[in-house]
Amino acid sequence: MNEKLISVNNLSAGTNSRQILYNISFDLYAGEILCILGQSGSGKTMTALSILNMLPANVMQTEGTILYNNKPFSKDLRGSFISTIMQSPASxxxxxxxxxxxxxxxxxxxxxxxxxxxxxxxxxxxxxxxxxxxxxxxxxxxxxxxxxxxxxxxxxxxxSKVIIADEPTSDLDVTGQKDILNLIIKLKKENKAVMMITHNLAVAKACADKTAVMEQGRIVDMFNIEEMHAENRHAYTKKLIAANDCLYLNKWNINLGEKNA
Structure with missing residues (x-):
């Protein structure tokens, strides 16, 4: 088994008046792409900010642990161990x-x-x-x-061993989306661990090894991408599948078999 680089256990976070994340748990391994999939406001970005130890000033981690190579967070991890690719890189x-x-x-x-x-x-x-x-x-x-x-x-x-990509294809045209996804797949092949945040099921299907589905601050489903259409998928996952016609997959023309080549 590949090296475990990030371990999130029962993470909860919120403000004084509102809970935002509830008992989030997952592991991220070297040579793996994990997609965090969900609609806007589901808690995807807040989960990433928790891992980066960059929560907004009014949000605090209330429960749980996050380990980086089996160690707690330290500031020197940013850059040397974990890097980010943002949705709007110009900023x-x-x-x-x-x-x-x-x-x-x-x-x-x-x-x-x-x-x-x-x-x-x-x-x-x-x-x-x-x-x-x-x-x-x-x-x-x-x-x-x-x-x-x-x-x-x-x-x-x-x-960096870990890359967090927050909606890296959202502001790009279809050709640009395909190019960036192919580069992210190359990162995996270089044994990087990639956590990609997306609202687009087609993006997850194009490159993910595992997908965690978030709804209202909770992970409600987690599966290997080959198991996406299994009968035991959560109702919200089935709703996302029904809402995505995966048109972009055909336009990208990505050979999904190359993910693990």
């Missing part, structure tokens, strides 16, 4: 400085040696042409898909 970059300057600052902050040559090799690895031009560009000069690739390149440069 993660400062428009005043070039991508290269910010790339270097992030690596220095995580005690990683910056090598422009090595970074360019990684940018090419995530299928960004003209990497030196990318490093000399500003965020507003790059498309959303290109910035998503830069964020994946940063995670690779930091040698």
């Amino acid at each position: 993660c970059f400062d428009g005043v400085f070039t991508i290269g300057t910010q790339f270097k600052d992030i690596m220095n902050a995580n005690n990683k040696e910056y090598s422009e040559k090595k970074v360019c090799e990684i940018l090419e690895k995530v299928e960004l042409a003209n990497p030196y031009d990318i490093l000399n560009s500003y965020a507003f000069q790059l498309s959303g898909g290109m910035l998503q690739r830069v964020m994946i390149a940063i995670a690779l440069s930091l040698e």
Whole structure:
């Protein structure tokens, strides 16, 4: 069995007046993609923020534990152990400085040696042409898909073992969605653990090994993707399946057999 990198046990969180998460439990292993699937407001992002130890000021963890390689959280885990790919990557970059300057600052902050040559090799690895031009560009000069690739390149440069991707395809066209999902599958093949948050069942079906379905702050169903249509699926899972015609899967034309190749 692959190495267990994240273990969430009976996690609950909320504000003084409202409970948001109820008894969330799951494990995340190296070489695995876990999709957290649910509609807006189901608790997906709050679960991710809990793992990142970045809950809003008015939200607190009330119960449960989160272990990182069997250890409690420490600030140096961010970047070196766990990285994020955000839904709107433009908000993660400062428009005043070039991508290269910010790339270097992030690596220095995580005690990683910056090598422009090595970074360019990684940018090419995530299928960004003209990497030196990318490093000399500003965020507003790059498309959303290109910035998503830069964020994946940063995670690779930091040698993070765990990647949390929050709706990484939502702001992209169909071609961009396919490209980012293929890159996420490549991360898995490099033995990274990926937790991907999505509201789109087609995204989960395209790349997930396991899927956890969330409704109103609870995980109501969890299954290997091959078991998605089993008769014992939760009623809410069946509702999501009925609401998704999986049209995008045909447009992406992703060979799902390649996930485990």
